[in-house]
Amino acid sequence: DVKVTQSSRYLVKRTGEKVFLECVQDMDHENMFWYRQDPGLGLRLIYFSYDVKMKEKGDIPEGYSVSREKKERFSLILESASTNQTSMYLCASSAVGGRYEQYFGPGTRLTVT
Amino acid sequence: DQQVKQNSPSLSVQEGRISILNCDYTNSMFDYFLWYKKYPAEGPTFLISISSIKDKNEDGRFTVFLNKSAKHLSLHIVPSQPGDSAVYFCAAKKYSGYSTLTFGKGTMLLVSP
Numbered sequence: 001d002v003k004v005t006q007s008s009r010y011l012v013k014r015t016g017e018k019v020f021l022e023c024v025q026d027m028d029h030e031n032m033f034w035y036r037q038d039p040g041l042g043l044r045l046i047y048f049s050y051d052v053k054m055k056e057k058g059d060i061p062e063g064y065s066v067s068r069e070k071k072e073r074f075s076l077i078l079e080s081a082s083t084n085q086t087s088m089y090l091c092a093s094s095a096v097g098g099r100y101e102q103y104f105g106p107g108t109r110l111t112v113t
Numbered sequence: 114d115q116q117v118k119q120n121s122p123s124l125s126v127q128e129g130r131i132s133i134l135n136c137d138y139t140n141s142m143f144d145y146f147l148w149y150k151k152y153p154a155e156g157p158t159f160l161i162s163i164s165s166i167k168d169k170n171e172d173g174r175f176t177v178f179l180n181k182s183a184k185h186l187s188l189h190i191v192p193s194q195p196g197d198s199a200v201y202f203c204a205a206k207k208y209s210g211y212s213t214l215t216f217g218k219g220t221m222l223l224v225s226p
Contacts, residue, residue: 004156031212040122042202042218043157050211058213090156100145100206102214104156 003027004105006091012111019078021108023091031094032074033102034058034066036087043090049074050096081112116140117205119217128226132190136203136217139184143205147214148177148188151200160201161188193224 007022025032033048035058045058047066055066063085067075074093078085088109092102118137126132136146144165149157163170163177163186170177176189190197200221204214 009154033213035216040218042119043216045213048211048213056211092156094212096212099162100212100214101147101159101162104149104158106156107154109154 006105010109013081017081019081021076023074025093029093030096033092034076035090086112117217119220123221125223126193129192132193134188136186142207145206147204149202195224198224
């Protein structure tokens with residue numbers, strides 16, 4: 001059974017802080033993704049990675065960066081948190097080829113005050 | 114430009130009846146479609162998918178129909194159960210490039226006893 005875990009379920013940070021969100025998957029998936037979910041906006045892709053040390057921008061990368069040093073771990077970094085980054089952050093992973101399903105973690109509810 | 118559209122933000126259905134959730138897309142490069150279900154404070158879970166070479170896929174109470182000429186797909190849940198109450202996201206994958214998914218904004222389904 002695929003398992004994607006995220007380091008925190010709830011996080012409260014102050015404006016200007018550097019924030020790290022960690023994601024780990026245990027199914028040896030090549031692809032990993034970071035989304036944010038906001039009411040009325042659905043899931044929007046921030047960044048994704050298709051291999052170790054490789055990354056690609058998604059639809060809304062501004063204000064974010066990512067790191068993938070190991071295959072199972074994908075980190076999302078908010079260099080200087082702002083209140084408009086208050087959101088639910090979801091990590092997902094998927095295998096190459098196959099049926100293209102992405103498996104999601106439980107999410108991190110980040111509040112920036 | 115919203116390429117995957119779920120025009121109904123919410124849907125209410127009585128237990129035992131059919132739930133029909135709709136999704137429209139604009140990009141002809143999409144060749145694979147998925148439905149996800151999301152409960153509050155949890156990550157989305159994969160429900161069912163369909164390739165563009167098919168027009169129907171069934172899995173238990175869930176059936177997805179694809180009308181390529183109309184660029185429309187629908188998810189049928191029969192019979193609906195209170196536990197089906199959740200937000201449902203439609204997602205689509207492009208034929209070429211990375212295996213990223215484009216999500217709709219979601220439809221909240223409420224199944225009342």
